[in-house]
Amino acid sequence: MPATVxxxxxxxxDYLPILEHQGFHLILAPTPNERAAAIARHGDRIDAVLTRGPLGLYAEEISALPALKIICVIGAGYEHVDLHAAADRGITVTNGAGVNASSVADHAMAMLLSLVRDIPRCDAAVRRGEWPKIMRPSLAGKRLGILGLGAVGMAIAKRASNGFDMTICYHNRQNRKDVPYDFCSTPTELARASDFLIVATPGGVGTRHLINRQVLDALGPSGFIVNIARASVVVTADLISALEQRRIAGAALDVFDAEPRVPDALKSLANVILTPHVAGLSPEATQGTVEMVGRNLVAFFSGEPVLTPVNLPSDLSSAVL
Known part of the structure; x- marks a missing residue:
């Protein structure tokens, strides 16, 4: 009997036929109402759940799925999946770390370029029939700080270093000996050493509010910040205050605390660029993430080790920023 996902x-x-062709039976529930109804109606025969970090899977939902054996998370983040509840039931959790790294890195660099060169304001001016000569910084030769040097952080670093001749420094839970970039022991030290700061670390308890007023003040009035990771890494109130008071030069944000709601204060600021959590969305990345889910499901239901297991609470302390 095929497993039900x-x-x-x-x-x-558009990419779900990949899973169907592998023999899995799919139940689609992309809205909150459909999700609740599907769990209530089909909970006793659901073997696997496919979700993403912001959507998660909560303890009460896990308890309502007695046949659940594996949770597959698209993308690297799994912050709203209750890992304790999964561990208590012996449920396997996987993610798609690294699969969409190129797409996210492309978006990060696009946001950084648009922010530093003030592309949206130039575009709006030309559309109004204006022709302003706006003087903006260059990226070449600048110092880029990356918070979280995983697959996404590495992809960003390569683009910035090789394509824009930028000097790279980073903060990670661990100092990586396999990279040619400078390690900073704290986020504050990283910000102080950076002209531009990109947040590329997973969300969750271990990274919550790493970027606060102290870090933003260390970045300084000429500094720019880009967040393509998770909003929980940044204290939003501190960021808004720094932007309003021009204690930093600008911010580009793809993630927000209560998506899809975005604070009006951010919308009203001219030194902010906003996108609707789309950094990881590209045809290539989406196909790759679904293929990774398929490989994990096939391996699991064949009795083989999954390819990208998530550490459950007993060994979360070994997770890398």
């Missing part, structure tokens, strides 16, 4: 993700429909 509850699909909570709303952006992958």
């Amino acid at each position: 509850l699909v909570l993700v709303e952006t992958i429909n």
